[in-house]
Amino acid sequence: MVGENKTLPLHTCQIEPNLWLNRGHAVLYSCALLALFYHRLRSLLFQFTTFFALFLHLSLFVSDLVFAFMWAVTQAFHMRRVHRQTFPENLSTVLETKDMPKIDVFVCTADPHKEPPMSVVNTVLSVMAFDYPGEKVCVYVSDDGGSQLTLFAFVEMEKFARHWLPFCREMGMRKRSPEAYFASSEAHPHSDKIKMMYECMKERVEHVMEMGRVTDDLIHDEDEPQIFTKWTSDFTRSNHPTVIQVLLNSQKDVDVMGQAMPSLIYLSREKRPGVHHHFKAGALNTLTRVSAAMTNAPIILTLDCDMNSNDPQAPRQALCHLSDPEAHPNLAFVQFPQYFRGIDRNDIYGCEWKGLFQIYPVGMDGLRGPNHVGTGCFFRRRALHKEDNVSSLNLSDQSIRDELNLERAHNRASCTYENDTEWGVTMGFRYGSVVEDYYTGYRLHCEGWVSIFCDPQPPAFMGDAPFNLNDTLSQTMRWSVGLLEVAFSKYCTIIFGVKKMNLLMGMCYSHYAFWPIWSIPMITYAFLPQLALLNGTSLFPKASEKWMYLYAYLFISAFIQDLISFLRANGTLGRWYNNQRMWMIRGVTCFPFGFFQFFLQKIGVSSSGFNVTSKVSNDEQSKRYARGIFDFGVVSPFFVSLSMVALINFAAFWIGLMRVLEDGYLNSMFVQLFLSGYVMVNCWPVYEAMVLRNDSGILPRYVKKVSVILSMGMFTVAYFAFGMQGISY
Ligand SMILES: O=c1ccn([C@@H]2O[C@H](COP(=O)(O)OP(=O)(O)O[C@H]3O[C@H](CO)[C@@H](O)[C@H](O)[C@H]3O)[C@@H](O)[C@H]2O)c(=O)[nH]1
């Protein structure tokens, strides 16, 4: 066991027993796959009567190859799973409180309308209230929206925080974001006074949000007017100077009980039209440089604005690894998983991402460590600066109000600072992919850094998940584009990755990089067998043939393996069912559209973008979500392709069933009929939204019309293609 003091361990690490079961299954399944390809190749050669037949069988062949590739790379996650535990109560054996390292916390926000300032305020309050010496914490809020509304919220919050932090210490509660605390059963009956203060602050912030700007009558403090003077008439979110505002300084600010407050710094980096700002990666690099000039803590915690601390012990848990004298010298980061609040019982949109955030990191942790997921991650500053830069940035004892430091910080937040530097190339968060988290972690692992997965219960952090279908699909589409940017770059995971790390790590990273290629088999299997069924053409072995067992084994055992690992990670059957349904939906919507977008970028027609996920939902939407009802509601190309799948499969199943019963073809059409039925059952929410429901979340008429027309067009083309070729088995 690693990091174990003779008596009191800081952490333990256990390899999962029974791994041979996974390995045995992998061998068996591989053999089955080989048999499948033998069978597929044979059909390809023997049934090559016409080009159309070749096209049909080639499509299925390629689809199965993709399935097999995805299955194979996923096995790397099951080869060496490890489970860690931390013991923060033992930290004192290696570290006295006065020696605890300083921590800089980066909280990113980008748009006050999609990310309400009050929610960012809650996040910041929850981390300021960490169970950690106040003078050792500095929270930086990066506002890429350059919004005076967000700054106003923090000016207000700073006063409330002086009451909130002592309150948290006194109550010793776990949830330290006011919103989460007041809504929880933890809330103390005598918390009325502090709740009132909170409500007052919230009211003022929301009032300013409604007004859209900060008016003079809202400014009380004599210091405050000058804070907002940078917002002149030509200040826009994409064209403005740097704003750095020190709101709290731990060297002089104390709470109402006289204890040092953590520092709090608002930063909105300079933006100019025509100068690429590299989205969140750019924001994080600016924060890294600015914080180096002001507090220069050796440990950095990155958080998205919706990621509240859910346990004030989180920094101590991370320190169990980071401060362990026996820690790996190249330990770059300790990653906590993303958990989400407010997910409905059955997680209809599969937003929990159990595989991505809970199951697969355990597998990577047994290799070189989990991938970085953008939030809830404690970095060693060393991993983000180049070695030689760390010493030159060693300014840790300087005051954050120091004029020289402030000037340095301003300079480092300028939009041209990075020109001709290594920032984003070999230093800091890497540019070139909109999934900067995945890409940065990947590059660090390739450079020989390692990471650790820390998944304590209760979860250390909790974030928001998208609450409607279009938002979650847009988010996955952005991820898809970002992942393809990595897959098709010179840092391709299967070539560069395998070479620089090892085969298994390369496979894990490839699983993500090639996510969007799921769309190839998904689209093929969603349309081709169904169109063939409608035209009386059989594409699979007969139900009575022995090859059928092979198909059944491959299909069923893949599902069972997935189900078992889902249930073992505290999943429920309902959530698993919805999760597999969302895979199908993503496979025919955001993955192919992501592919298309990536292609447009490659040929220079479109440029990459970071469409921030909205963290607000209206009342009606929330009600529907709570009842597990799908929200369509907007005209979106995703819904057109999804509706087409629903329509074609519906027609294929019922017409196919009628024909089969009439003509007795069930034996040869069984697989296709089963497939249409399976897709149809998965598409149930789409039928509901098409014809059965009557609320504002139904499929818009326009989407229905377009998808009916396109489906008919597709059917007609297939009718002639199958008819003219005259294939029928
Ligand atoms: O130009 C930008 C765009 C975004 N953000 C911030 O980035 C964070 C993540 O954005 P969000 O819209 O919530 O994206 P998600 O897809 O929900 O986030 C996941 O995926 C991102 C990569 O696509 C990662 O950065 C995140 O950490 C990860 O949680 C938010 O705090 C934003 O404020 C910026 O600071 N600047």
Ligand SMILES: [Mn+2]
């Ligand atoms: Mn998010």
